[in-house]
Amino acid sequence: MGTPFRCARIEAVIETIYGNLQGLKASQLRQLQRLYHQRLPGDRLTTSEVAQRVAAISTDIDQPICVYVNRRGQVIRVGVGTVRQTQIPPLELPRYGAERLSGIRCLATQFTEEPPGEAVLTAMALQRLDALVTLVLSGQGFERRGGGASGYVTATYLAHLQPESGEPGAERSPGTWLVSPLRSLEDVCQEDFLDWVEGLETAFRREFVARQVDTDQDRVLLVGLKTDQMEMQRFQDGLAELERLVDTAGGEVLQTLRQRRPRPHPQTVVGTGKVEEIALAAQTVGANLVVFDRGLSPAQVRNLEMQLGVRVIDRTELILDIFAQRAQSGAGKLQVELAQLEYRLPRLTGRGQAMSRLGGGIGTRGPGETKLESDRRAIQRRIAHLQQEVNHLQAHRARMRQQRQHQxxxxxxxxxxxxxxxxxxxxxxxxxxxxxxxxxxxxxxxxxxxxxxxxxxxxxxxxxxxxxxxxxxxxxxxxxxxxxxxxxxxxxxxxxxxxxxxxxxxxxxxxxxxxxxxxxxxxxxxxxxxxxxxxxxxxxxxxxxxxxxxxxxxxxxxxxxxxxxxxxxxxxxxxxxxxxxxx
CATH class of the missing domain: 3.40.50.300 (P-loop containing nucleotide triphosphate hydrolases)
Known part of the structure; x- marks a missing residue:
């Protein structure tokens, strides 16, 4: 996600280092790999020893590094670069809901005393990290905070996601994150991490329960793209109609996001920055489905789901879902099943794990859903059979019309x-x-x-x-x-x-x-x-x-x-x- 970043991966016997490894010496790579063997106490954000070692390596290679730690205190990922450049892809993160955090915290180094920028905080929010501990490294003109012990770390910032209720006294983006003032490393090391993160998740859970009116409803983000060839009124009318379609299908529209581009992006329809905005909005409001106002190719669906971490469907699939709900007669169900299979056949290899869903919400209903578990040839045989049935239905209705015409x-x-x-x-x-x-x-x-x-x-x-x-x-x-x-x-x-x-x-x-x-x-x-x-x-x-x-x-x-x-x-x-x- 974000601007394409030139990166490489070094496959060690045991561990992998992520990010920009160009120009690093073999000895420096070994230092980075040894970070995987560090173990933090489960009830502490970090320790002074681990933080100083991370800072020493970062100073030695003259690049920021990020160390991702789970709640058992195990280092699960080491990357060279910023949080945005080394972030964990959504599909590799643990499964979590809007009321929970991912169970992963990040220790990140930086060479300036400025607080973490929006790009870094957005990456934190997209991964739904427990916390982001930014280690400010010593340098010319820096003033050590709190008179702490000597070392490479002069001060720290502590950032985390924040429920919409908020807490006073800190710089924050409403309903998204909170960043502490500069703190000493010793102060952060003494933080009772488990008690702190459990209290944070309790606040998220209260907020989630308060806004979760109907758990059976899909919680939907709408995304509209206006190209240069499209009239503004037609664009607005199309989004209003898409909202009606979601409502008809039984979903709840939480937010609508718009972008204006000369033409759709070939890989993700919208631009890279907008993809991040959509992912952040989905995390913030607790959406589990993103609906686009236009048709999507199988590759675009795959790319978007990998980067957003939630299901993605287009306008056509939404309409097919409504038809699946509305079909009552045998003829109607027959035609809906044929339409669904013909639409989804080229998307079998494009949806990956999503194809294993059985009746899980908008875009997953209908008589053809179970057939999507079969291989391509089985679905093609089913389509051929359904087309024959439709032809018979067509012939039957033609005979009925002829009888009426004779009368x-x-x-x-x-x-x-x-x-x-x-x-x-x-x-x-x-x-x-x-x-x-x-x-x-x-x-x-x-x-x-x-x-x-x-x-x-x-x-x-x-x-x-x-x-x-x-x-x-x-x-x-x-x-x-x-x-x-x-x-x-x-x-x-x-x-x-x-x-x-x-x-x-x-x-x-x-x-x-x-x-x-x-x-x-x-x-x-x-x-x-x-x-x-x-x-x-x-x-x-x-x-x-x-x-x-x-x-x-x-x-x-x-x-x-x-x-x-x-x-x-x-x-x-x-x-x-x-x-x-x-x-």
Whole structure:
């Protein structure tokens, strides 16, 4: 993490030295390796003897060094460089939660009397170290603190993570870390480490319990990247929609982080500094999932999870998870499983240990989850089988449509952006009882109902089949388009469309464009569409006037309040008569 650092590793018979070893003599390397044989008392941060020996070696090689010690007092890592340059990768750290520390402390040397900088403290926070003891080494102009014994160490700084409640009297970054004033080495050596760290973890535990409302919920960080080609409004709308998607999937959004770059970073999407910021934010707020507002390649997911230490998913995987929750019918579950497997197949080698999860939260649910434990060939065989099943489903629905066509019953499909109110409109027009909710993708399985209206000219009843379909979304994932082709054919094969628009949504114009783009990319061009603006009871006069000006042929209704339905019926009759006469 951070700026790429030129480093090497010397594999000794027993131990490894990390960091910048260039120019070091063999005798100096042996001194560094001997640090692994040091043992600290379990109840002390350090001892004067160990600290002075570390300082002597650092002075001899004229470079800072870091020594990482576990709570048993064993040295587990020795590195040449700063804390940031020698830090332990997240996946190599012990497992710990937001209420615990990692059980590792660091003794680090430096040649200036300045307190540890933000880069060093960030590295401490990313590793969730028990403590960082900075040994200030003697040099010209330094004043020894506390009149302690002679040696290489003139003074120390003690830094540690800090609960948001905080403690007065020290320089700190709110809710992140606390740095003590300069202290003598003897003072730090006398600190009762075990009692001190247990009290710190107790404070973290109280804070964690206080904010952990629902332990079953994923605690989510959202990450948005705005490139030069993206409009700011579209970027903001996309993040707002991503938050709704997380809420629909059952997660809790804790924080949203944004970055502006000319183009995505090929390895981590966002820049190196932003990756560190995300990792620190995840540690600070206790997030266990990071969701990006765009698609991620398998390599990007792998790189991000290694550096962040938490699960990472993209927008597509989030949508697939929602579909996995919503699928009720056998056909719906079949298509969701196919979409999940086709999406995850190239990611089998990219997720590493994450693939062993079984139903552990957002992005891990669905009928295809257990198959991810199998090898690539087994999953490919499963995909081939599912594709055959979808083809059979496609053929079955084609036969059903042919029967309706023989009966000369016109069909109209309700299409539109997700949560536009299609299911509510179907229920109002046909007295159906389709599930409705103020959620994205509340409807997944298509539902067809008969709708009978009276032709005002002939006074004869006219029967129309209305089909409620799955809602569209901006940049509908390709895996869903392919897997749901049997369902989407209900749209392309319909005689006409009712394009339902949520006029109360701030991005209604953008949603119209997204739906029209998806319709234009279908293999078979759908029939003519009547645009229906819904939820006018929640719209101000300016938005209503704009819609009427932009779409003078549109129909304006409120399905929930039954406003404008008679006008819609008459326009629907005209639309059906037009398509049936044309045929």
């Amino acid at each position: 000369q019953v016109p069909s109209v499909a309700l299409v539109g952006y997700t949560n536009a109110g299609k299911s509510t409109l179907l229920n109002v027009l046909t007295q159906a009882e389709v599930y409705t909710a103020d959620q994205l993708f509340a409807t997944l399985d298509p539902t067809t109902r008969r709708f009978i209206v009276t032709d005002p000219m002939t006074r004869k009843p006219l029967t129309v089949l209305l089909t409620d379909t799955v809602g569209f979304i901006h940049e509908l994932p390709a895996a869903l388009v392919d897997a749901f082709r049997a369902t989407l054919e209900e749209v392309s094969e319909a005689d006409a469309l009712l394009h339902v628009v949520d006029l109360s949504h701030p991005a209604w114009l953008s949603q119209i464009r997204s739906v029209m783009q998806i319709l234009s990319e279908m293999p078979i061009t759908p029939g003519p569409a009547l645009i229906v603006f819904n939820k006018i009871d929640q719209v101000d006069g300016d938005n209503l006037s704009l819609a009427q000006e932009e779409y003078p042929q549109g129909v304006f209704i409120s399905a929930s309040d039954r406003l404008g339905l008679e006008t819609l019926r008459q326009r629907l009759i005209q639309l059906v008569q037009y398509v049936t006469q044309d045929n």
